[in-house]
Amino acid sequence: MSRVNIKVLADQLQLSVSTISKALRDSYEISDETKKKVLELATRLNYVPNPYASSLRKKKSKTIAVVLPEVADNFFSLAINGIQSVAESKGYHVLIYLSHEKFANEKTILEDCQSGRVDGVLISISSETNTADHINKLQANNIPVVFFDREQEGIETARVTTNDFDCGFLAAKHLLQKGCRKPAFFSISQSLPICLNREKGFKTALRTAGIPEQDQQIIYCTDNDGLYKQVKTILQGNQRPDGLIASVEKIVTPVYLASYELNIRIPNDLKVIAFSTLDTAPILNPPLTTITQPAFEIGKAAATLLFKGIEKSSFDLTRERVIIPSVLIERQSTM
Template identity: 40%
Template sequence: MGQVNIKELAAKLGLSTSTVSRAFRNNSDINPSTKERILRVAEELGYSPNIYASSLRDSKSKTIAVIIPEFGNNFFSQALKGIEQQARSNGYHTLIYVTEDDVQQEAVHIRSMCNGRVEGVIMSASGEGLNHIHLNLLKEHQVPLVFFDRFYEDVEATIVTGDDYKSSYKATKHLITSGCKRIVYLVINKHISIGKTRMQGYTDALNDAGIALDEALIIECTNNREEIYNILKQAFSTLKPDGVFAAVERLAMSALRLCNDQGIAIPQDLKLVCFSCSDIADLLNPALSTVRQPAYEMGFRAAGVLFDALKKQQTFTPKHIVLLSSELIVRTSSRS
């Protein structure tokens, strides 16, 4: 059986096509029992409304775009759930774009969104770069933008992010009070917003504890698992750290792998803390101490800012930062 169209569905129900259409548009001028019957029969017959055609008639796409650096990260998975929840409750669809931490790819995605396909954009920035002119296109086409987690300081938009400075300071101070004196800071890109902020928390905690900063202990890595492992292997053999603060979960996992291969006992020889939203951190051996970000809430709040702007017909969001608190969860990997 082919897909049922709206006329066939209306005939089956003995209703007009306009009444059926109002049920799918969630109009208030339709009896709730009638709406329930329409949706139930539609599901039984496999009818799916052409939302895009309806949106075009309303001159709105009812779609937002979400741009993230990567999929393989628990943080972004949870943030997307928060965004999706807001989108569904507002009657919107989401299109997800992945940049693989490439600013040029980010620019390609942004340019593709300036044809009316989306009404707004929620984005976690890919990299600093020196020129973010591609984001000006959104403002020119009256597409509001909201940043979450990672952002560009020179772009006018609301930012919803974690209190990374405070969390990093607290995590580093915890390692210091646990007896660490040579703490390495592992980061993928120390020039992006979160990399810089987390590094500042790390350096200030060292300074306040009277520990001189050793630039060699700031280790910049890549996104490639084997490359990370080799970088850490070489660095650990010469630097002999007794503590590790990892800006992202992937780096901590490589450190755990290296310590296991090299016979470095955690937490006896080396203590480890990282930013992570992993649900299995407590199941690892040893259980991993983490700074857990409110990923779902961050996505939910960022989407809330965007939908508020859309309802007010704002063409951009005001530049200010919404800071959400993270939680330091101390487990075996960093206990004294």
């Protein structure tokens, strides 16, 4: 079956390709009579526009890219749902790319995004990323970029985050109020602003409570595969914390399993609080106290800003900062 394209329509109606194209786009240059003829034939021949030809003409791919570290984290799953809810209403496609927490992957992905494949990029950077060149290049190619959750400082563009410093402070204060004297902060990065801001909040709370710098334990969990082993080693050491803040969700299961293994009772011997949107938090043993991030809303707000940037080139993304607060939900793991 040969494909019905604009040329076929033009030949049959003895009109130019340009006239057909304008008629299909409902241009004011074309008479209503001609438009009617074109539409009738297009419908009869079951004409479907070719998106690539169409994007060459309009320079719009009707696609946005979402660049994420991973999808096996509830936060990102929920954020994707928020992004999709906006993209669908705009008739846009969403291309989801995973960096798997590697800077090299992220760089290749953004290079791919430069050549007209997408009209805009939403990005939550990898835990390895500590440079901005690859993002600057996108912007130099007039592709708007909006950060959500994991941003990169030093780049002038919109960002949507939660109140990370306040939450780090709040989580630490909560542990101190529950009687912890040696709380530790488990991070996954020494460069990601979200981790650093949460860490700063944690340190400020401890300093305010008179806990000296050398007793403020920050532990970096950078080896995904060795997470359980690393957590177990720390819980066996003589610096064992009596309270623990997991800066990301994936630290929770190793912490619980290692505690079971070592007969460390949560919350009696170790209080645990996690930045998490885990659906199963209330049915864990014991139920987990969480700082629950507004993941869906963060995705939605970021996509809304990106479309403003795509639709109106005069819209100044650099001035936009949206902060959507998280909520502390207390459960047995810190009682």
